[in-house]
Amino acid sequence: MSDLLSSLPDSEATFTATSRVVDSEVPLPVAQVILDVKVAHLDQMMDYLVPASLTQSAQIGAKVKVPLGASSKLGWIVGRSNRTSHGGALRPISAVVSQTPVLTPEILSLSQRLAQARVGTVAHILRSAIPGRHARTEKTVLSEGPVDFPSWQVPAGSTLSNYQRGAAFLQHLGAGEGPRALWPYLPSTVYTNEYQVPDYYLPVADAVQACLASGRSAIIVAPTAAVVEEIASFLELRLPDEPVSRLHQELSPAARYRSHLHALLGRTRVVVGTRNVVYSPLRKLGLIVLFDASDKRLVAQRSPYTPAHEVAALRAIENQAALLVAGLILPAWAQRWENQAWAFPLTAPRELVRRSVPRVEIPDDYLRLRDGASAYSRLPSSAYQVIKEGLISGPVLVHVERAGYIPALSCAQCFRPVKCDNCGGPVQGTYNGNRCANCGQPQQDFSCPSCSAKQIRSVRIGAERTAEEFGRSFPSVPITVSSANTRVIEKVNNKPRIVIATAHAAPRAEGGFAAAVILDPNVALNHPSADAAEQAVATWFEVAAKVRVDGTVMVAGEIPPEYGQPLIRWNPQLFTGWAYRQYEDANLAPAVWAATVLGSPRAVQRFAELVKEDEFSSFSSVYGPFPAIGEQADEAQRVLGESNPLVVHYSARRAEGFSAAGALRRARAVTSASDDDKLLVRVH
Template sequence: MTPTSRSRPQQGALLDLPATAPQAVDGEGVSEPVARVVVDVPLPHLDHTFDYLVPPAMASVALPGTRVQVRFAGRDRSAYVVERRSDTDHRTTLAPLRRAVSPVPVLSPTVLDLCRAVADRYAGMLMDVVRLAVPPRHATTEKAVLEKHAPGALVSRVVDPPDSQAWQAYTGGPAFLRHLAAGESPRAVWTALPGHEPVPGAALSNGSASVESTVEPTVPAGVLPWPTSIAQAAHATLASGRGVLVVVPTTRHVTQVVDALAAILPNEPVARLVADDGPARRYRAFLRTLLGEARLVVGTRAAAFAPVTDLGLAVIFDDGDDRLAEPRAPYPHARQVLALRAEREGAAMLVGGFTRTVEAQLLVEQRWAHPVQAPRELLRRVTPRVEAPGEVELAREGPAAAARIPHPAWRIAKEALTTGPVLVQVARGGYVPVVACARCREPARCRTCHGPLRLERAGAAPSCSWCGRIAADWACSTCGDTRVRATRVGSTRTAEELGRAFPSVPVVVSGATADHGVVETVDDRPRLVVATPGAEPVARGGYVAALLLDGATSTSRPELWASAEALRRWLGAAALVRGAEAGGRVMLLGQPAPVPAQALVRWDPAGFAARELAERAELSFPPAVRLAAVQGTPAAVRSLLGHLEPLDGLEVLGPVAVEAPDPRTEAPAPTRRPRTGSPRAAARPVPPRPLVPEPEVRAVLRVDRRQGAALSRRLAHAAAARSARKEDGGVRVQVDPPDLW
């Protein structure tokens, strides 16, 4: 085996070894006997290809893109063949491949090229990205799919062009579809309108009795739910003979898009790439896509790497959702992955959502994409009437103005419940997620791990949110008081209060911590639906009204993205409400920050995004500039910064100490063996000692966007240099960190 020349630094280059000229290899009758592979190793300085000899028995199986096993550093490791050659740079005899795992070329050349681009963009390792792109092999499923698949038997299905009236509600929408149907590759940032259609099914999607509804859509023609709009764009792309890839945040969104595609394209197979479906179903969908049996692919963030044949359109909806950002190295975002893919494969791209993220606004201002949005006249008709009463408006209510749900909100809910359901969005789940001392208002914390205390139900003793211990004898460390008060109120407590205020109205709680989990749909009967952000059920015909509580909780967070995320959550809930012409109303409460609140009242996400981007450009914040966070032990961070090659315009902020992770668990209590002759027969437990994490520091590197690629390359080279020298301490490198504050 030998390292080969790539953009990554070679081990030989790091150790100043001389380069060698390629030499031919006699493969004993094997055509192209050298397999160039990428090996799954966690060391950055080994992030390049290696050459192995292909045994005659594997000559027809170990093809580019297939999985193999190789002997590397004394161990059998997984690898992928990326190329077959006739020569090598290795000076001595090549080691042979150990085993051909599968004959299926799961790593296609286009996906491999995309993985390299993503690794370079995020200063990561190629195999880390490949691990995200290619799902684990499921041998039984692979065998079943290959037995049913007939190579060369697939016939390109002809799809008629879509209705010319599609997307007529949006300025530039019909033109976007015409370009797709003509085989072109337009790029658009789409601000979706709320659209409501009758939702078939039961009052609750978790098994309650089915109730038919008489509510019909009350929106103008051409304003359709966002899944239907995406299905129409997919229809136009298929008419040009190309494939479509749709990426959404959750499995719930995947189901909505798949249902919309089935309604418009009933004869077109759709592949679902969702981790929640399990390894067998996910691998089957992946193979169907790879073999060309499905031209429509819908999935969550990992589906951005799906091997769609002749990709014509890449769609991402609600790109501001943090579930579209990969939490594992190198931490790519699905939006950026699809943008790289659209450029490299010449495909169209659609970035959509009820809001417009700052990153999407940057694409518009750079003219990489064109805006597609509805005119203001139509917007006023289809969106609900939004109110955000301030202190002056609420002052006339007297002492009741300080209530979490003031009288005007109760009045809106009471009137709306006479005709249909009402949505109440709460920032936090649970009963009382945070409590404090009733006298001095000092946050109540656990005596063992210092985690925040909470109340799980009415009348229960406080318990720790981290270690779960019951603090029955808690007393404030500041004033000694034993009483607690609610600092934040969760969805369960809110539902309890609303149930007492409206005793004859059913109350549904939707959320990850709720008893029934996330409820998908509700019918049009009067009911109160209390939900956390992202868990709001879809109401048949739309909600009559919505109350958005705890506005200050969402906008007062220290993170850079707090206001933009709050607006995204508010617009997502308000989009489920009927339009103003149908009497839909939304009230934002809890003293939110004025800028996002006014953007919600005006329903102007594009204006908010433009203002936010201008402010970030003035302050040199992302995405106007390129940032990279380097975090680890002080010695490791200093070492990586020392290996960093000079770069014009590079600004290094820090390193500064970061807060150590709070100990959520304790080290297990070890036992001592009794000494010889000790009268004690049992081991004596040692009192547990809290884990003390090693202190860490973080440095932030900032450059102009035009220097972003150069910064990523230098970070990758510095990490490889540390790895080659076996320097102690791990360093986490994250380009465009989302948690900047």
């Protein structure tokens, strides 16, 4: 359990100021409002006067429009009282945007905690938690009658019972308790159930049914809209007459707001959605399921970069609800929860594992000797043979690390990355020459600023270039590319073909792929990020899970045994435990609290000075400021428009993480009021 869970202040928020009484004929004439603004120095409750005309509609939780300076801002009423600490005259609320109290006390308290822990603002969190209002939808939903929910029993004979402690989890869940479990599920390519869905969906439905049997509601969080729709459609079949709501980014604004209102008003007990569904204001919350928990799409991609598992853990504690963390392989933070006995694993017996997974091969000395000179090529002869044999009986999956044609270029002499002359972004090779990946400008007449060399070389080979190469090697076989640069394909039939796919873009094959080859494994391992190995191995498990039981998975490259053995043995817990120990030894998150501050030189230096002067002085390490490189430099250019960014890293013991975040938050409140506010703060 993280510092966020162990070091939180009292959840009871007090909104009433005590300086002076406001005389008015309106009962409780002072409204405390949290503004919908992102700047940190305005992240506080502001007092406004409630006009007599808005006495009834200005309820706690309602969204309102209020004056701020010469402009108007939206905000949420979080309290009403007859006192204010403001010395001057209070300005009145301009209008009530929605009379429906869309902000519940639980979500407000949760947002305040997260804003403090993630060095963000309450408005940042609430924008994720509450969809934009849709007036016509609100009117329609409010006119609907009550819903009669069916009654359910705890399911008997669940497939979750095949996992150690699985039956106990369902039993405690059905009894109204809040067990917390970590479930590395087994792959499923041949559907043995009547619903024709992957077998690992069945235990999810059983857990939801057990939760409903206890008279409570459930949230299922999945990484993509496609998975959300698949799970929701299955639950509608498995739990007939039980309303199931959906919430994801591909729905219309009206549909998202309708789902939110149904949860808020008690019209549904089951909500399935992508990352932000974890905030859904369901009544009597009893279960949260995080599906494919290692997927990075479950972490917000904008400040304050809130991860869904942190929100889920807080809500599980607050509501005494159950928590089920599921995935082919679980992330390192789940290992920390297990080490602290905050959650327990549901593990499959080895005989069940052996019956459920394909054979995995990784080159050893014997295989390299047999391959001869091709052993150190991108596609060794043994991998070529796996593809050739697989094509006899069905489709073959080829995993590559990067999309595009030649996604990375460097100087041929000193290997310095080629940067755009116009914006400083990374340059990549395309069918139409070399172009900037950010601004799209063509790049000509390269001259290395370090060594003055004129020649460039390809550092990475992308999916489209790989498709060209495989087209020459297998001229009579259809080649399909599935990546973000082309299009992501959901399914393919069982006819022979080669599917070249990047991470999270591999389709499902009817009956499973006959074989799979993982190219360029060391490219993933050498990625300049602290969790490169964790993300690489998670992707390899995902690729292997799409291959049928009698198929073969070949890793086309030499990798260290700590990465390869968990895959060969299909023991994801082995790798997760090893990865967490590596984080501990290196003093990195998630073993410790850590934060990164990125921005313009002036803003970062000012921020670092403020943190140094803060009352909190127990950082275990402070690195920087120093020039940002790689993805951090690209992010600063893309988000902040800063071409010469600096970065500073902070770390502290987990027990002091909340206090450390407070120091950064106080510094952020000062810098946000300055002219140069080019800063991004990310807590890891």
